[in-house]
Amino acid sequence: MKQIYCSIFGHDYAITKHVTLHVKEYRCKQCKEQVTTNGNGDLIRLTSKYKEINIELENIHTKRIRKKRKVSIV
Ligand SMILES: [Zn+2]
Known part of the structure; x- marks a missing residue:
């Protein structure tokens, strides 16, 4: 049912x-799908490969x- 809401x-x-600063991981509050931003700033599904990256x-x-x-302290 929750997937229908999302669609x-x-x-x-x-x-x-x-x-x-530019890459974040997100999770849908409704269906719990996880996504991340790639190098181009697009949202893509957070697969195990992207988790490692x-x-x-x-x-x-x-x-x-x-x-x-360290540099700024010195
Ligand atoms: Zn969703």
Whole structure:
């Protein structure tokens, strides 16, 4: 039933994770479908492959932030 709601009204996405400044993961409040933003800013289904990519992106992103902070402290 919830999928029917989504097909009529569209998904009601809520952000579940900030991967980087531009990449986020979302989950539909109605049908629980998970999506993510790809490099072009399009919403795509969050498959296990994209989950792995996002984990990598997040690691790179947080490392960069740490580096920046270190530099600014010094
Ligand atoms: Zn939905």
